[in-house]
Amino acid sequence: MLLMKDIIQDGHPTLRLRAKEVDLPLSEENLNTLREMMNYIENSQNDDLVEEYDLRPSVGLAAPQINLSLKMFCMKTLDENFETMHQYAVVNPKIVSYSEAQTYLPGGEGCLSVDEDTTGIVLRSKWIRVKAHFVDLKTGFIEFKEMKIKGYPAIVFQHEYDHLLGVMFTDKIEESKPDVNAIEFKIYE
Numbered sequence: 001m002l003l004m005k006d007i008i009q010d011g012h013p014t015l016r017l018r019a020k021e022v023d024l025p026l027s028e029e030n031l032n033t034l035r036e037m038m039n040y041i042e043n044s045q046n047d048d049l050v051e052e053y054d055l056r057p058s059v060g061l062a063a064p065q066i067n068l069s070l071k072m073f074c075m076k077t078l079d080e081n082f083e084t085m086h087q088y089a090v091v092n093p094k095i096v097s098y099s100e101a102q103t104y105l106p107g108g109e110g111c112l113s114v115d116e117d118t119t120g121i122v123l124r125s126k127w128i129r130v131k132a133h134f135v136d137l138k139t140g141f142i143e144f145k146e147m148k149i150k151g152y153p154a155i156v157f158q159h160e161y162d163h164l165l166g167v168m169f170t171d172k173i174e175e176s177k178p179d180v181n182a183i184e185f186k187i188y189e
């Protein structure tokens with residue numbers, strides 16, 4: 001299982017690379033890596049495992065964060081209304097369009113690859129339209145499709161997508177709270 005020791009920290013050069021396209025069909029190795037990444041996210045959302053293995057809770061993890069400069073990431077989160085689960089293993093994603101309207105988390109963002117507390121908010125698009133290969137981690141089946149994602153899951157997607165471009169949320173922090181609607185979302189106190 002992946003542990004915090006496997007997650008590289010800000011300053012490591014891999015976090016600043018533009019990740020490479022993933023070869024398709026997906027190799028068994030890359031499929032298993034995606035499974036490991038999703039497993040980290042699920043373990044990190046289990047209080048007992050967080051305590052036992054000293055994990056940092058997370059709703060997303062991108063391959064560059066485990067020192068693999070490949071365009072793939074996993075995410076698993078409920079939306080801000082706690083209604084719909086957004087659980088994706090994403091390969092070679094592209095944000096093809098996005099809203100002019102922006103949003104942000106009033107408490108700011110965090111990152112498994114940034115261990116210091118930060119202040120300030122990160123402006124994100126309120127919705128995004130993405131084209132990507134979505135992987136079913138149980139069967140290995142891959143579906144290339146377009147999807148519109150909004151709200152908190154869109155923030156998570158944009159945060160992980162940035163990792164594939166070598167961008168960290170700390171590059172985008174704004175100190176003042178702009179007059180756009182914030183998304184309140186507290187899944188992990």
Ligand SMILES: O=C(O)C[C@@H](Cc1ccccc1)[C@H](O)SCc1ccccc1
Pocket residue numbers: 057058059060061062108109110111112113155156159160163187188
């Ligand atoms: O480092 C990562 O990429 C994972 C981030 C993703 C993320 C950051 C900010 C906003 C949304 C997603 C971690 O999940 S940050 C820790 C965290 C844990 C639970 C809920 C929100 C953020």
Ligand code: NI
Pocket residue numbers: 110111112113159163
């Ligand atoms: Ni991050």
